[in-house]
Amino acid sequence: MGAASLAVVQARELNLLNTGLYTVPEASRLTRISxxxxxxxxxxxxxxxxxxxxxxxAVWQGEIKPLGNKISLSFRDLLELRxxxxxxxxxxxxxxxxxxxxxxxxxxQTTHPFCSNRIATDGKNILMRQAEEDSDEALINLVTDQKExxxxxxxxxxxxxxxxxxxxxxxxxxxxxxxxxxxRNFGQPTLTKSGVPAATLxxxxxxxxxxEIVARWYEVHPDEVRDAVEFEESLAxxx
Numbered sequence: 672m673g674a675a676s677l678a679v680v681q682a683r684e685l686n687l688l689n690t691g692l693y694t695v696p697e698a699s700r701l702t703r704i705s706x707x708x709x710x711x712x713x714x715x716x717x718x719x720x721x722x723x724x725x726x727x728x729a730v731w732q733g734e735i736k737p738l739g740n741k742i743s744l745s746f747r748d749l750l751e752l753r754x755x756x757x758x759x760x761x762x763x764x765x766x767x768x769x770x771x772x773x774x775x776x777x778x779x780q781t782t783h784p785f786c787s788n789r790i791a792t793d794g795k796n797i798l799m800r801q802a803e804e805d806s807d808e809a810l811i812n813l814v815t816d817q818k819e820x821x822x823x824x825x826x827x828x829x830x831x832x833x834x835x836x837x838x839x840x841x842x843x844x845x846x847x848x849x850x851x852x853x854x855r856n857f858g859q860p861t862l863t864k865s866g867v868p869a870a871t872l873x874x875x876x877x878x879x880x881x882x883e884i885v886a887r888w889y890e891v892h893p894d895e896v897r898d899a900v901e902f903e904e905s906l907a908x909x910x
Contacts, residue, residue, distance in 0.1 A: 691746030691858025746853035754785035762809035771801040848898040873903035
C-alpha cells in the first residue's frame with residue numbers, strides 16, 4: 672500500500688473513532704426502533720402507488736457512506752433516529768416530519784438538527800411554521816403545548832451532554848456509570864470510569880453468581896457492574 676493510500680485509510684479510521692459506528696441491528700437494539708424503519712429512514716425505499724412504483728428518499732444523509740448494501744450509522748445518526756421516532760409516535764404525519772426535518776437542517780445549519788441542543792429553542796418555532804404550512808394538527812398541538820413538547824424533547828436532552836460540537840449520551844442518566852461517547856469504543860455503551868464495554872461486564876455477571884467477583888476480575892467498582900447489568904437487562908426487556 673502506497674503512502675497516499677495508507678494516509679487515506681488512517682484518516683478514515685480516525686474519523687470513525689470520533690464518529691461512532693453501529694450496524695442497523697445494533698442501532699435498533701439501542702434505540703428500540705425496528706430495523707425496517709431505520710433502513711427506510713436512512714436509505715429511502717420504493718413503494719407501490721396504484722400501478723406505479725414510487726421512491727421515498729432518505730430523511731437525512733447518514734454520516735457513514737454505505738458499503739454496497741451494508742448500512743452503518745454514526746453516533747449522531749443514532750440520536751437523530753430517537754427524536755424522529757418520538758415525533759412520529761406523537762402523531763406527526765410522515766410528510767410533515769420529513770419537511771420539518773429539512774427545514775430544521777436549513778435554519779439550524781446542521782445535517783442532524785434534532786440532536787442539537789438548539790431544538791429546544793429555535794427548533795420549536797421551525798416545527799410550528801412547518802405544522803401550520805402542512806396543517807398538521809398533531810404537530811401544532813405538540814409545539815403549542817409546552818408540557819407535551821417538553822415530554823419529548825427535554826427528556827432526551829437531559830440524557831445528552833453538549834460540549835462544543837461534541838455530544839455524549841447518558842442512557843441511564845448522568846448520575847449512573849453508562850455512557851455512549853463516539854470517541855470511546857466506537858460509541859458502544861461504556862463504563863465511564865474504567866472504559867470497559869458494558870456488554871462485557873454484563874455477560875460476565877450473567878455467567879457468574881457474584882457481581883462482586885466480576886468487579887474484582889476487571890478491577891472496577893461494583894457500581895459499574897451493577898449499572899452494566901441493569902442497562903443490558905433494560906435493552907433485553909425492550910426487545
